[in-house]
Amino acid sequence: MNLDSKTPAGPLADKWNNHKAKLRLVNPANRRKYHVIVVGSGLAGSAAAASFAEMGYEVSCFCYQDSPRRAHSIAAQGGINAAKNYQNDGDSVRRLFQDTIKGGDYRAREANVYRLAQVSTSIIDQCVAQGVPFAREYGGLLANRSFGGAQVSRTFYARGQTGQQLLIGAYSALSRQIGLGTVKMYTRHEMLDLVLVDGKAKGIVTRDLVTGAVESWSSDVVVVCTGGYGNVFYLSTNAQGCNVTATFRAHRRGAGFANPCYTQIHPTCIPVHGEDQSKLTLMSESLRNDGRVWVPKNKVDCAKPASEVPEEARDYFLERKYPSYGNLAPRDIASRAAKEVCDEGRGVGQLVDGKRLGVYLDFSAAIKRLGEAEVRARYGNLFDMYENITGENAYKQPMRIFPAVHYTMGGLWVDYNLQSNIPGLFVGGEANFSDHGANRLGASALMQGLADGYFVLPYTVTDYLAGEKSGSRPSNDAPEFKAVVKDVNDRVAKLLSINGTKSPRYYHKALGKITWEKCGMARDKAGLEGAIRDLQALREDFWKNVKVVGSGDALAPELERAGRVADFLDFGIMMCLDALTREESCGGHFRTEFQDAGEAKRDDAQYAHAAVWEWTGEGQLPARHVEPLVYEETQLSTRSYK
Amino acid sequence: MVESHAKETTLALKLRVWRQRRGQPGAFEEHALAAVPTSASFLEMMDMLNEQLIKAGKDTFAFDHDCREGICGMCSMTINGMPHGPIPGVTTCQLHMRNFRDGETITVEPWRARAFPVLKDLAVDRSGFDKVIQSGGFITVRTGSAPEANNIPVPKPIADEAMDAAECIGCGACVASCKNGSAMLFVGAKINHLNILPQGQAERDRRTLAMVKTMDEAGFGNCTNYGECQAHCPKSITLDVIAKLNRDYLRARVKEFFSSTGKPSKGGD
Numbered sequence: 001m002n003l004d005s006k007t008p009a010g011p012l013a014d015k016w017n018n019h020k021a022k023l024r025l026v027n028p029a030n031r032r033k034y035h036v037i038v039v040g041s042g043l044a045g046s047a048a049a050a051s052f053a054e055m056g057y058e059v060s061c062f063c064y065q066d067s068p069r070r071a072h073s074i075a076a077q078g079g080i081n082a083a084k085n086y087q088n089d090g091d092s093v094r095r096l097f098q099d100t101i102k103g104g105d106y107r108a109r110e111a112n113v114y115r116l117a118q119v120s121t122s123i124i125d126q127c128v129a130q131g132v133p134f135a136r137e138y139g140g141l142l143a144n145r146s147f148g149g150a151q152v153s154r155t156f157y158a159r160g161q162t163g164q165q166l167l168i169g170a171y172s173a174l175s176r177q178i179g180l181g182t183v184k185m186y187t188r189h190e191m192l193d194l195v196l197v198d199g200k201a202k203g204i205v206t207r208d209l210v211t212g213a214v215e216s217w218s219s220d221v222v223v224v225c226t227g228g229y230g231n232v233f234y235l236s237t238n239a240q241g242c243n244v245t246a247t248f249r250a251h252r253r254g255a256g257f258a259n260p261c262y263t264q265i266h267p268t269c270i271p272v273h274g275e276d277q278s279k280l281t282l283m284s285e286s287l288r289n290d291g292r293v294w295v296p297k298n299k300v301d302c303a304k305p306a307s308e309v310p311e312e313a314r315d316y317f318l319e320r321k322y323p324s325y326g327n328l329a330p331r332d333i334a335s336r337a338a339k340e341v342c343d344e345g346r347g348v349g350q351l352v353d354g355k356r357l358g359v360y361l362d363f364s365a366a367i368k369r370l371g372e373a374e375v376r377a378r379y380g381n382l383f384d385m386y387e388n389i390t391g392e393n394a395y396k397q398p399m400r401i402f403p404a405v406h407y408t409m410g411g412l413w414v415d416y417n418l419q420s421n422i423p424g425l426f427v428g429g430e431a432n433f434s435d436h437g438a439n440r441l442g443a444s445a446l447m448q449g450l451a452d453g454y455f456v457l458p459y460t461v462t463d464y465l466a467g468e469k470s471g472s473r474p475s476n477d478a479p480e481f482k483a484v485v486k487d488v489n490d491r492v493a494k495l496l497s498i499n500g501t502k503s504p505r506y507y508h509k510a511l512g513k514i515t516w517e518k519c520g521m522a523r524d525k526a527g528l529e530g531a532i533r534d535l536q537a538l539r540e541d542f543w544k545n546v547k548v549v550g551s552g553d554a555l556a557p558e559l560e561r562a563g564r565v566a567d568f569l570d571f572g573i574m575m576c577l578d579a580l581t582r583e584e585s586c587g588g589h590f591r592t593e594f595q596d597a598g599e600a601k602r603d604d605a606q607y608a609h610a611a612v613w614e615w616t617g618e619g620q621l622p623a624r625h626v627e628p629l630v631y632e633e634t635q636l637s638t639r640s641y642k
Numbered sequence: 643m644v645e646s647h648a649k650e651t652t653l654a655l656k657l658r659v660w661r662q663r664r665g666q667p668g669a670f671e672e673h674a675l676a677a678v679p680t681s682a683s684f685l686e687m688m689d690m691l692n693e694q695l696i697k698a699g700k701d702t703f704a705f706d707h708d709c710r711e712g713i714c715g716m717c718s719m720t721i722n723g724m725p726h727g728p729i730p731g732v733t734t735c736q737l738h739m740r741n742f743r744d745g746e747t748i749t750v751e752p753w754r755a756r757a758f759p760v761l762k763d764l765a766v767d768r769s770g771f772d773k774v775i776q777s778g779g780f781i782t783v784r785t786g787s788a789p790e791a792n793n794i795p796v797p798k799p800i801a802d803e804a805m806d807a808a809e810c811i812g813c814g815a816c817v818a819s820c821k822n823g824s825a826m827l828f829v830g831a832k833i834n835h836l837n838i839l840p841q842g843q844a845e846r847d848r849r850t851l852a853m854v855k856t857m858d859e860a861g862f863g864n865c866t867n868y869g870e871c872q873a874h875c876p877k878s879i880t881l882d883v884i885a886k887l888n889r890d891y892l893r894a895r896v897k898e899f900f901s902s903t904g905k906p907s908k909g910g911d
Contacts (some may be wrong), residue, residue, distance in 0.1 A: 090711030129788035172780035179776035
């Protein structure tokens with residue numbers, strides 16, 4: 001597998017500009033002769049599709065939702081980072097770069113991260129011009145706030161709906177092009193496979209979710225921006241439809257999948273309430289600024305209401321374990337500490353599956369100190385959201401929180417140009433692996449999606465197209481396309497014909513139970529080996545006993561879910577294998593065997609590399625390759641929050 | 643102090659759910675569903691119903707849903723005659739079963755509007771909304787051509803007002819609740835978001851005229867001030883956006899009438 005990162009030579013600060021100056025161009029009159037396919041319409045996909053169309057390419061964009069405006073980028077609450085230094089507090093491109101690479105626990109590619117920090121400022125300009133209603137100061141200029149992992153205020157925000165507003169900005173740019181006829185938008189279409197001709201990506205096969213029609217689309221280049229794979233855990237903060245199918249199908253056609261074990265757990269989510277739960281809801285981490293996290297010291301108190309547990313019987317475990325950071329310990333550390341106390345049987349809340357998985361986040365001290373009005377002013381919307389979901393009033397009794405899967409840093413391997421190892425297959429946003437290493441800082445996901453879509457892919461895809469003869473793309477009925485259409489049709493027919501006894505959701509839940517317990521917040525060798533065996537057995541059972549109701553010629557949500565779960569089963573095995581073979585702890589990947597009293601213990605000598613997995617065939621374990629991570633200007637250091 | 647999480651109760655429900663295939667007439671089906679936890683969301687209750695149907699070998703009810711946290715705008719059920727159900731200011735996915743009673747009969751329908759044809763069961767085609775945005779719901783700015791962000795000061799009250807309007811999630815409850823099937827709350831929200839910002843002035847008139855024209859062509863009705871849209875909007879967008887839409891539309895038409903070319907292309911003020 002060719003894993004040449006194509007990182008340009010020269011000092012870090014000059015790499016992108018030097019590289020851009022060397023990238024080839026396509027004459028404006030020739031651009032309309034190239035057909036660009038963009039899959040996914042979140043921040044990266046919408047931004048890329050709109051930008052390509054403005055440049056003059058013929059663009060087709062596909063999404064599974066009923067409108068491009070609904071992609072899950074919309075759910076991001078907190079904000080977007082940019083090195084504008086409007087606050088005059090010492091921010092710079094280099095600082096943003098350093099924070100991001102450190103936040104990623106030194107497992108990201110240095111040159112990509114530096115470029116991300118560089119283009120961050122242009123993103124804010126672009127979004128403001130589009131009419132994104134960022135928060136403002138009374139003078140009319142942009143406001144900022146601080147966010148985890150940074151000592152400067154560089155986060156731009158639009159109430160608690162920054163993702164929504166940025167996506168609507170990108171959606172409006174995309175919509176303008178759709179109206180002009182330069183982008184053909186295919187909603188309710190799911191990419192089910194990638195078509196290669198002579199080793200290059202030349203198109204995709206989709207299923208029209210409304211009519212069931214399986215169709216192929218020929219293009220000169222394919223850009224996949226289909227998000228992350230958090231739903232491999234069944235319960236996550238992802239949308240219900242988020243899936244790994246597009247990237248995993250590309251993987252099966254030869255694209256390397258990098259670092260699947262890097263998943264991010266967010267500490268402040270509303271706990272699981274019951275067996276029928278479908279989704280976890282995140283609350284802003286800012287709650288930890290004033291809330292105190294505790295559980296009872298004694299198991300016998302766990303079933304009692306919080307008010308009946310006296311002060312001396314409460315264990316403020318974050319304050320106890322991490323006295324200098326206390327309740328503000330970083331995401332991964334706070335998450336693991338909560339898991340530990342619940343594993344000890346000291347969790348609170350409803351019994352779900354025989355366990356209480358929750359810890360208190362208590363505002364009574366803050367209410368005493370600041371008054372209820374001030375707490376309401378700071379967190380009122382979050383308290384309302386909590387009450388709407390749980391039916392509990394957090395002014396009167398402590399909130400209950402528990403960590404949940406939130407973001408996935410792994411993704412398809414890409415080089416500096418965001419091109420996978422398959423020529424002509426580019427990958428943007430959460431779907432690629434490139435910028436966040438083993439852990440992502442808050443307010444960096446939106447930045448990366450838009451950086452890729454607006455300011456990286458338009459340059460690098462153009463360079464690729466300049467090397468492809470215009471008008472040379474294969475016809476849609478070339479044998480390569482027919483063969484892949486047949487594969488897709490066969491698979492759909494197979495799923496519909498098994499007619500077993502268990503629903504796709506049954507398998508999804510079973511999958512999530514295994515991955516969450518064995519490959520979630522803490523992992524170990526025995527657990528991961530067991531998980532791989534369990535997942536292989538579950539996969540075998542799935543293909544014998546799944547029952548998919550509905551028909552192939554109409555909206556069939558069960559068929560959609562079954563196809564996605566089937567890919568998640570294969571993917572889950574790869575994720576566990578990646579976690580098993582990375583014998584160190586770093587960022588969101590915590591192996592209990594490799595720790596310094598609870599702190600992740602990296603092994604830079606052995607594992608300062610991206611692990612890239614190659615598909616080796618149905619039922620086979622994938623093969624591991626590595627891209628060494630070369631740090632030219634960064635000193636690797638150890639995080640400590642004690 | 644009342645601490646409610648200790649007691650978890652369940653409901654037995656009778657559900658009347660709309661069943662329809664695309665292009666064919668539909669009808670209600672009745673199903674009984676037992677042991678629905680009050681902590682479940684409405685969509686989780688629908689998941690339970692669908693799992694029960696799969697066990698019986700029957701087709702599930704198709705419905706639109708995605709983020710399940712009230713922001714994507716995909717979920718769209720008319721519950722007991724009310725788009726997004728009986729609780730104000732929430733989407734269907736944010737509605738919880740504790741708001742229903744044991745033994746209750748719940749009627750579940752799709753959005754009912756001429757401009758939103760049914761695709762299957764509870765899922766409808768809302769592409770009319772996208773068409774309206776495609777015709778003018780944007781500020782023309784090519785990637786890379788934006789000026790430095792702080793070169794465009796926006797007074798905070800204006801930014802806040804634009805943000806109020808921009809909260810619209812495009813779910814279509816306004817259309818579904820309106821006797822006229824009017825989309826004017828949706829269009830008004832977008833017009834208010836973009837037309838009051840300094841960045842939106844250049845295209846203010848042509849945006850307004852184009853969006854209203856497309857809205858009419860897409861089969862949406864007109865506003866006659868019933869106010870149902872405001873009552874059912876999960877983001878609490880208020881009727882004044884429609885008044886402002888009407889004002890901007892009148893302004894653009896008058897300017898168009900008195901312009902030498904008869905076209906609104908001269909832009910804003």
